Amino acid sequence: MKNQFPIFKKYPDLVYLDSGATTLKPQVVIDKMDEYMSEYSANIHRGVYALSEKATEEYESVREKVKSFIDGENGEVIFTKGTTDGLNLVAFGWGEKNLNEGDEIVIGLNEHHSNLVPWQELAKRKKLVLSTELSENTKLLAICQVGNVLGQINDIEKIVKEARKINPDILVVVDGAQAVGHRKVEVEKMDVDFYAFSGHKMYGPTGVGVLWGKKNRIEEMEPITYGGGMINEVSELSSTWAKGVERFEAGTPAIAEVIGLGAAIDWLKNIKLDEREIAKYLFDELKKLEFVKNFSSGESAVASFVVDGVHAHDVATILDRDNIAVRAGHHCAMPLHKMLGVEATVRVSVGIYNTKEDVDKLIVGLIKVKNIFKA
Amino acid sequence: MDDLYKEIILEHYKNPNNRGKVEGGIEAEEANMLCGDKLHISVKVEKGKVKEAMFLGGGCAISMAAVDMLLDKVKGMSLDEIKKMSGVEIEKMLGVDLTPARKKCAYLGLEVLKKIGA
Numbered sequence: 001m002k003n004q005f006p007i008f009k010k011y012p013d014l015v016y017l018d019s020g021a022t023t024l025k026p027q028v029v030i031d032k033m034d035e036y037m038s039e040y041s042a043n044i045h046r047g048v049y050a051l052s053e054k055a056t057e058e059y060e061s062v063r064e065k066v067k068s069f070i071d072g073e074n075g076e077v078i079f080t081k082g083t084t085d086g087l088n089l090v091a092f093g094w095g096e097k098n099l100n101e102g103d104e105i106v107i108g109l110n111e112h113h114s115n116l117v118p119w120q121e122l123a124k125r126k127k128l129v130l131s132t133e134l135s136e137n138t139k140l141l142a143i144c145q146v147g148n149v150l151g152q153i154n155d156i157e158k159i160v161k162e163a164r165k166i167n168p169d170i171l172v173v174v175d176g177a178q179a180v181g182h183r184k185v186e187v188e189k190m191d192v193d194f195y196a197f198s199g200h201k202m203y204g205p206t207g208v209g210v211l212w213g214k215k216n217r218i219e220e221m222e223p224i225t226y227g228g229g230m231i232n233e234v235s236e237l238s239s240t241w242a243k244g245v246e247r248f249e250a251g252t253p254a255i256a257e258v259i260g261l262g263a264a265i266d267w268l269k270n271i272k273l274d275e276r277e278i279a280k281y282l283f284d285e286l287k288k289l290e291f292v293k294n295f296s297s298g299e300s301a302v303a304s305f306v307v308d309g310v311h312a313h314d315v316a317t318i319l320d321r322d323n324i325a326v327r328a329g330h331h332c333a334m335p336l337h338k339m340l341g342v343e344a345t346v347r348v349s350v351g352i353y354n355t356k357e358d359v360d361k362l363i364v365g366l367i368k369v370k371n372i373f374k375a
Numbered sequence: 376m377d378d379l380y381k382e383i384i385l386e387h388y389k390n391p392n393n394r395g396k397v398e399g400g401i402e403a404e405e406a407n408m409l410c411g412d413k414l415h416i417s418v419k420v421e422k423g424k425v426k427e428a429m430f431l432g433g434g435c436a437i438s439m440a441a442v443d444m445l446l447d448k449v450k451g452m453s454l455d456e457i458k459k460m461s462g463v464e465i466e467k468m469l470g471v472d473l474t475p476a477r478k479k480c481a482y483l484g485l486e487v488l489k490k491i492g493a
Contacts, residue, residue, distance in 0.1 A: 313412075342411075
């Protein structure tokens with residue numbers, strides 16, 4: 001698997017354990033983007049010449065690929081800049097228009113800031129009530145499918161069923177950033193209204209993401225970015241919007257990146273995504289170290305922990321000396337770290353290229369860290 | 376093994392000379408939100424020069440060692456001289472090369488010290 005990723009040719013000893021931040025890029029994705037940029041780098045939708053038509057065809061074909069990839073053939077796909085962008089689009093494209101003073105939104109305090117801060121801001125602007133528990137007044141539920149710090153897997157299908165018992169019209173928006181690329185996602189089976197994810201966390205490029213939505217929900221949205229490509233007619237003083245999802249895709253998009261996303265989806269089609277074995281191995285091996293306190297449960301291949309007596313930054317720096325890449329800090333989840341009672345954690349997150357040997361090297365590295373800081 | 380965590384840094388981290396609070400001193404504090412390094416410094420100035428200086432707080436080895444070494448260094452200096460100190464001097468004091476990410480850790484002590492009596 002590692003030989004499909006050119007970065008390992010440059011750094012053969014790299015133990016990359018930060019896929020939760022971004023995944024490494026396979027050659028096939030790089031090649032497909034290169035092909036666009038070298039051979040048909042025209043703008044889409046605008047030209048009537050062959051190169052533009054080829055670019056348009058390649059770009060638009062990714063929409064269908066995405067729908068099929070996440071089992072959302074009956075919904076719509078909006079290309080965004082990433083998960084954060086998608087969640088903001090739901091908050092200010094759907095929420096702004098459809099929620100009213102006193103309406104309740106349910107959020108999670110253990111969520112990534114991108115699925116927390118937009119709702120806080122929306123609540124401020126529209127005088128909404130923020131809550132962490134569903135009630136009859138809940139109009140919107142924002143939740144992640146997989147947590148980025150603790151790696152918890154939320155049973156979205158079950159949660160949506162329960163939410164709809166309380167309010168059948170509740171809008172459910174799911175942050176899928178840590179889910180796609182790690183497991184099969186089935187948006188229609190889960191019956192979510194909106195599902196947001198990023199290309200770069202599923203072996204695609206940065207700068208592109210998807211907001212998938214049910215057709216009727218997308219109808220209920222208003223654009224929040226205006227300009228070329230999203231209009232129908234423009235006169236001196238006002239304009240009308242385009243009919244389709246293009247009204248949410250103003251301006252020239254990240255064409256190479258969307259094409260790269262398509263290549264990542266094609267590549268993943270032939271790979272069985274199953275991290276259970278390495279998730280268990282990671283959890284069990286960390287458990288053997290008495291000086292490590294692991295806050296994650298091992299549900300997925302993510303572990304966030306503290307090393308007794310050593311600050312997370314120092315752990316990460318020492319591991320880096322041995323070519324082990326981990327993340328240290330609060331991982332865009334400050335309220336969660338407050339709940340855990342720690343300032344910062346070290347996060348290890350596994351990708352498709354990681355092996356048990358990588359986990360072994362991590363363990364050796366952690367023992368080294370402890371020895372350096374021995375009192 | 377590693378030059379970043381050489382003995383002198385670990386020594387200052389594990390056994391700091393200046394941990395504590397100066398009673399009746401001038402105080403300042405700062406935090407690095409990215410990682411949770413928090414620093415509180417208190418200083419007593421006599422005849423324009425720093426007489427006592429102590430720190431409280433927590434953080435990574437680099438930030439804690441740097442502030443401890445810095446407070447050793449500034450005794451006898453004036454606040455004006457301290458304000459003129461630069462990050463480069465901190466690196467020289469630590470005796471190591473720092474990546475941009477860790478520079479912020481190392482400079483935290485100086486940043487707080489410069490806030491004293493500002």
